[in-house]
Amino acid sequence: MRRPELTPIIAMLALAACAACTTGTTGTNEADVADDADVADHTGQPDRITGEIVVFAASSLTEAFTAMAESFRAEHPDAEVVFNFASSSDLVGQIDEGAPADVFAAAADEPMTRLTTAGFTATDPVVIARNTLAIIVAEGNPLGITTLADLATDDLVVIVCAIEAPCGQGAAQVLDKAGVTLTPRSYEQNAKSVVTKVTAGEADAGIVFASDVRAAANAASGVTIPAEVNVTNNYPIAVTSSARNSAGARAFIDFVLSAAGRAILTEYGLLTP
Amino acid sequence: MLALAALTVVFFALPLVGLLWRAPWSRAAQYLTDDDALQALRLSLVCSLWATLLSVLFGVPLAWLLARVQFPGRSLVRSLCTLSMVLPPVVGGVALLFALGRKGIVGQWLYRWFDYQLPFTTAAVVVAQTFVAMPFLVITVEAALRQTDDATDDAARTLGAGPWYTFRRVTLPEIRPALIAGAVLSWARALGEFGATITFAGNFPGTTQTMPLAVYLARETNPEQSIVLALLMIVISFSVLVALRDRWFTTAGRQR
Amino acid sequence: MSARAHISCTLGALALDIDLSVGDGEVVALLGPNGAGKTTVLRCLAGLQAIDAGVIEIGGEVVDAPERSLFVPTMRRRVGIAFQHYALFPSLTVLENVAFGLRATGTPRDEARRVASEWLERMRLSDQASARPTALSGGQAQRVALARALAPGPRLLLLDEPLAALDATTRATVRRELTDHLASYAGPTVMVTHDPIDAAIAQRVVVLDAGRVEQEGTLDEILARPRSRYVADLAGANLVRGTVTGGVLTTADGARVVIADAPDGAAWALIHPHSLTLSMQSTSTTSARNSWPGVVAGMHRVGDRVRVQIDGHLPLAAEVTAASAADLGLVTGSAVVVTVKATDIEVYPA
Numbered sequence: 001m002r003r004p005e006l007t008p009i010i011a012m013l014a015l016a017a018c019a020a021c022t023t024g025t026t027g028t029n030e031a032d033v034a035d036d037a038d039v040a041d042h043t044g045q046p047d048r049i050t051g052e053i054v055v056f057a058a059s060s061l062t063e064a065f066t067a068m069a070e071s072f073r074a075e076h077p078d079a080e081v082v083f084n085f086a087s088s089s090d091l092v093g094q095i096d097e098g099a100p101a102d103v104f105a106a107a108a109d110e111p112m113t114r115l116t117t118a119g120f121t122a123t124d125p126v127v128i129a130r131n132t133l134a135i136i137v138a139e140g141n142p143l144g145i146t147t148l149a150d151l152a153t154d155d156l157v158v159i160v161c162a163i164e165a166p167c168g169q170g171a172a173q174v175l176d177k178a179g180v181t182l183t184p185r186s187y188e189q190n191a192k193s194v195v196t197k198v199t200a201g202e203a204d205a206g207i208v209f210a211s212d213v214r215a216a217a218n219a220a221s222g223v224t225i226p227a228e229v230n231v232t233n234n235y236p237i238a239v240t241s242s243a244r245n246s247a248g249a250r251a252f253i254d255f256v257l258s259a260a261g262r263a264i265l266t267e268y269g270l271l272t273p
Numbered sequence: 274m275l276a277l278a279a280l281t282v283v284f285f286a287l288p289l290v291g292l293l294w295r296a297p298w299s300r301a302a303q304y305l306t307d308d309d310a311l312q313a314l315r316l317s318l319v320c321s322l323w324a325t326l327l328s329v330l331f332g333v334p335l336a337w338l339l340a341r342v343q344f345p346g347r348s349l350v351r352s353l354c355t356l357s358m359v360l361p362p363v364v365g366g367v368a369l370l371f372a373l374g375r376k377g378i379v380g381q382w383l384y385r386w387f388d389y390q391l392p393f394t395t396a397a398v399v400v401a402q403t404f405v406a407m408p409f410l411v412i413t414v415e416a417a418l419r420q421t422d423d424a425t426d427d428a429a430r431t432l433g434a435g436p437w438y439t440f441r442r443v444t445l446p447e448i449r450p451a452l453i454a455g456a457v458l459s460w461a462r463a464l465g466e467f468g469a470t471i472t473f474a475g476n477f478p479g480t481t482q483t484m485p486l487a488v489y490l491a492r493e494t495n496p497e498q499s500i501v502l503a504l505l506m507i508v509i510s511f512s513v514l515v516a517l518r519d520r521w522f523t524t525a526g527r528q529r
Numbered sequence: 530m531s532a533r534a535h536i537s538c539t540l541g542a543l544a545l546d547i548d549l550s551v552g553d554g555e556v557v558a559l560l561g562p563n564g565a566g567k568t569t570v571l572r573c574l575a576g577l578q579a580i581d582a583g584v585i586e587i588g589g590e591v592v593d594a595p596e597r598s599l600f601v602p603t604m605r606r607r608v609g610i611a612f613q614h615y616a617l618f619p620s621l622t623v624l625e626n627v628a629f630g631l632r633a634t635g636t637p638r639d640e641a642r643r644v645a646s647e648w649l650e651r652m653r654l655s656d657q658a659s660a661r662p663t664a665l666s667g668g669q670a671q672r673v674a675l676a677r678a679l680a681p682g683p684r685l686l687l688l689d690e691p692l693a694a695l696d697a698t699t700r701a702t703v704r705r706e707l708t709d710h711l712a713s714y715a716g717p718t719v720m721v722t723h724d725p726i727d728a729a730i731a732q733r734v735v736v737l738d739a740g741r742v743e744q745e746g747t748l749d750e751i752l753a754r755p756r757s758r759y760v761a762d763l764a765g766a767n768l769v770r771g772t773v774t775g776g777v778l779t780t781a782d783g784a785r786v787v788i789a790d791a792p793d794g795a796a797w798a799l800i801h802p803h804s805l806t807l808s809m810q811s812t813s814t815t816s817a818r819n820s821w822p823g824v825v826a827g828m829h830r831v832g833d834r835v836r837v838q839i840d841g842h843l844p845l846a847a848e849v850t851a852a853s854a855a856d857l858g859l860v861t862g863s864a865v866v867v868t869v870k871a872t873d874i875e876v877y878p879a
Binding site for chain 1 (some may be wrong): 367370371374376377391392393424471474475476477478481482486489490491492494496
Binding site (some may be wrong): 425427428431433442446 | 574575577602603604605606607608609612614617618619620621629630632633634723725
């Protein structure tokens with residue numbers, strides 16, 4: 001399989017931009033410093049994290065990781081975290097096709113396993129968070145939905161994620177465990193589009209991750225699914241084998257696992273191990 | 274020039290070659306005869322043909338209005354009616370929800386009075402497809418109407434023909450090549466429509482899951498099948514384009 | 530049937546205000562320069578353009594009277610038009626084009642086709658019945674346009690520059706045929722043209738300029754006594770406007786022309802180019818009463834004669850034989866003296 005080498009091109013562009021801005025502002029002395037920083041980057045000095053860290057993360061991590069990057073930057077001012085948020089399987093596909101990722105964070109074990117099996121991970125995946133499923137309903141729960149069984153009526157417009165998406169697999173398992181059979185009106189492409197349709201009033205209820213309900217907190221309400229029928233989704237993270245900035249990648253993962261990182265994840269409705 | 278033109282051809286051909294290259298030929302037949310795939314294909318064809326029909330039915334009068342009737346704010350109306358061409362389809366889908374959905378401006382009355390909810394129905398697929406596809410017909414037909422000679426319209430009127438008779442016997446035959454071209458473009462756009470459909474109509478096999486949706490979702494679990502389905506769509510679109518292209522170009526060429 | 534119209538309307542820079550009446554079987558030509566409002570008159574008559582004031586009456590029926598809020602739309606006026614560029618329907622055959630008016634007004638298909646075929650036969654176009662308009666020559670297209678306009682039996686026939694789009698050779702033939710076809714049409718005809726030769730088809734000519742009627746009469750009358758620079762140019766004559774006092778006409782520019790005899794007052798003086806005599810700067814005496822210095826501004830040959838444009842206090846065109854032009858050694862820039870006898874100048878009141 002031929003893999004286009006985009007990484008060096010992007011690295012060169014970034015370097016060129018950086019060199020341009022430094023020489024442009026203060027002259028040759030500053031440019032030397034930039035060169036030194038570059039060398040430090042490649043030798044992987046542990047205490048000084050620099051350069052771009054490209055993080056491919058599941059879309060349900062969008063809010064949490066964006067906040068994470070800000071805190072991370074406070075600790076490592078020379079480093080810049082760049083995100084690519086998409087569905088986990090999309091991201092696996094992109095990395096498989098040679099996209100330049102340093103870190104990969106999935107919304108389920110399965111996509112990560114696929115990547116690991118294919119030999120694209122450089123470190124063992126670590127679980128950074130867990131997510132459970134919840135029922136999302138219109139704000140204030142006007143229809144008084146309290147259980148999964150309440151969803152199994154033709155009077156309600158219920159939507160779930162497509163089985164291809166992690167939230168869809170989760171929903172299938174939860175309904176199975178709860179012994180509830182329902183015919184959704186639509187199998188949405190991802191949790192966000194379930195949220196959109198519920199907040200727009202088009203659907204009465206949907207099954208998504210607790211973190212999704214949390215993110216839509218001012219436009220929708222959540223109904224907790226009991227732990228005995230609920231499923232837990234792992235969010236594994238790993239450094240990719242094609243990482244250009246492994247030092248940065250490791251530092252980012254360390255930060256996510258730190259107390260500060262965990263606090264951010266919790267804040268956005270994720271459970272931490 | 275020639276080199277650039279050749280490069281452009283390569284640019285268009287290469288993605289197709291890519292698909293062909295990755296296609297699992299040995300299992301292609303199995304994927305194609307899959308019930309879900311056939312269901313999605315049938316739905317796609319039915320919906321896109323309806324969308325084309327509606328585009329022609331409503332788009333031709335609109336094109337006529339834009340080309341022939343002077344009224345203030347005409348260019349504004351034109352921009353408005355072709356906005357969905359440049360709008361990201363998902364945005365279009367959300368906008369449709371706000372207009373025709375259960376809580377939408379018009380949709381809420383449909384729901385209240387007739388207990389009718391448009392989204393999640395096959396009709397919603399047709400609406401979404403028509404929304405994004407019709408502008409292609411409108412701009413093509415409007416351009417053709419602008420090219421026709423006003424004097425022939427005047428001549429028809431002096432001969433005692435009413436507006437409808439004139440349109441049917443004089444204008445319509447004159448713009449026929451453009452009408453066919455516009456309809457084909459609309460149909461192709463409707464057939465490939467994804468974003469507005471999934472956002473507005475949802476995704477349910479047999480009801481709202483058209484081919485592009487099936488291809489997109491299959492890509493996650495069964496990439497091989499998604500390639501085969503994508504190729505099938507290409508084959509259908511391509512053969513229609515080839516079949517009609519010759520026809521409309523020759524008639525268009527003869528007209529002037 | 531006949532048609533009468535008082536048309537008054539303003540379109541952009543054009544303020545049209547004319548009276549026009551055409552009798553049955555009469556052909557009236559509207560003659561005038563571009564922008565004079567000729568085509569607008571046709572459009573008003575056909576109802577393609579509403580008038581602001583006045584009345585239009587066709588075949589005894591008032592079809593446009595804004596003061597009475599009366600307007601009969603084009604489709605019900607029964608006015609036939611042959612357009613300048615024919616405006617044939619490109620997607621219909623020649624036969625269908627001619628049958629169109631009958632079909633549009635409810636004549637059954639077979640009957641309409643029969644009538645249309647007869648028209649094609651009269652126009653010697655039967656061979657082209659199933660041809661498309663694009664396959665026709667200019668002369669043929671013109672005949673189809675005429676047949677199409679006449680087939681439904683219009684109360685008024687309008688021809689917009691019927692011969693302008695034809696080349697010189699076909700033009701003479703088509704002009705003769707057109708004269709014949711118009712002769713067999715019983716209703717009134719209004720024809721727009723800017724060519725006096727084409728206007729000869731008409732029994733009466735109405736000269737329009739800037740939206741007003743300048744002159745009206747037979748073509749010969751009009752050309753004999755032009756009342757506008759436009760008509761004088763068509764007649765190829767010099768026309769001078771001025772005021773007569775005691776046998777001398779003085780132009781607005783102050784040029785003086787001695788004339789034979791005419792009553793005092795505003796008048797036109799018509800000077801034919803061939804009555805002008807040219808000589809090189811010299812003082813040879815002649816019996817001519819008028820003698821003006823000038824400079825040759827341009828020359829062009831017309832047959833065996835040379836038309837010489839002379840700039841001076843009174844700009845004039847003279848016509849001399851090619852031989853005398855050569856004898857005099859006339860070239861552009863030559864200083865000449867123009868002489869003309871007072872008796873060769875025709876003067877009539879303005």
